[in-house]
Amino acid sequence: TWASAGYVVAAPTFPLSSTMLPGAGADYxxxxxxxxxIISEMVRLSSETSGPYAHLVNKEGIGVAGxxxxxxxxxxxxxxxxxxxxxxKAAVVLAGAExxxxxxxxxxxxxxxxxxxxxxxxxxxxYAAGQKVFSDAxxxxxxxxxxxxxxxxxxxxxxxxxxxxRILPATRIVITTTVGFLDRYxxxxxxxxxxxxxxxxxxxxxxxxxxxx
Numbered sequence: 001t002w003a004s005a006g007y008v009v010a011a012p013t014f015p016l017s018s019t020m021l022p023g024a025g026a027d028y029x030x031x032x033x034x035x036x037x038i039i040s041e042m043v044r045l046s047s048e049t050s051g052p053y054a055h056l057v058n059k060e061g062i063g064v065a066g067x068x069x070x071x072x073x074x075x076x077x078x079x080x081x082x083x084x085x086x087x088x089k090a091a092v093v094l095a096g097a098e099x100x101x102x103x104x105x106x107x108x109x110x111x112x113x114x115x116x117x118x119x120x121x122x123x124x125x126x127y128a129a130g131q132k133v134f135s136d137a138x139x140x141x142x143x144x145x146x147x148x149x150x151x152x153x154x155x156x157x158x159x160x161x162x163x164x165x166r167i168l169p170a171t172r173i174v175i176t177t178t179v180g181f182l183d184r185y186x187x188x189x190x191x192x193x194x195x196x197x198x199x200x201x202x203x204x205x206x207x208x209x210x211x212x213x
Contacts, residue, residue: 071096147205
């Protein structure tokens with residue numbers, strides 16, 4: 001979806017945290033460094049005169065996004081003093097939480113725009129964790145609260161990926177909100193958030209809070 005909206009998307013699988021391997025999640029403290037490496041590589045590939053990524057990456061418009069453990073990684077690289085990468089200009093945190101990183105604190109650096117998306121009945125990462133991220137962050141910041149999904153007890157994944165190949169109503173709202181956020185803070189479209197306030201809050205159960213200053 002983000003690629004269709006015009007963004008270059010690098011989607012890594014972290015080998016020591018993949019659920020397909022033993023010890024899932026054990027390496028999250030090192031993953032912000034992996035993200036910084038990927039950013040450097042994408043910028044390098046874009047600077048080449050030829051190749052599939054030549055001249056595609058705007059190094060002044062870099063964002064980071066993640067879901068669950070990936071969201072915790074995004075929080076680390078965008079907002080924790082342990083491993084903050086100042087090249088990141090916006091962050092999307094889907095069902096994430098602040099986790100401890102060695103020798104680091106959250107939200108003491110640049111006021112990087114953040115979008116927090118969290119399910120009100122998330123069974124894996126409590127909604128309170130998303131509320132804390134939003135509360136601790138400095139503006140500009142957005143919080144999209146997703147109501148319980150159509151299948152009770154499964155809202156940790158379905159709002160972001162749908163189910164059985166189907167896009168759920170919640171997924172459409174997440175798509176609309178994340179693209180609007182990226183358009184506002186990476187593509188610098190000053191009007192990108194205006195339609196969100198009407199369309200998202202018009203859906204029963206959804207709530208979008210926007211604090212720009």
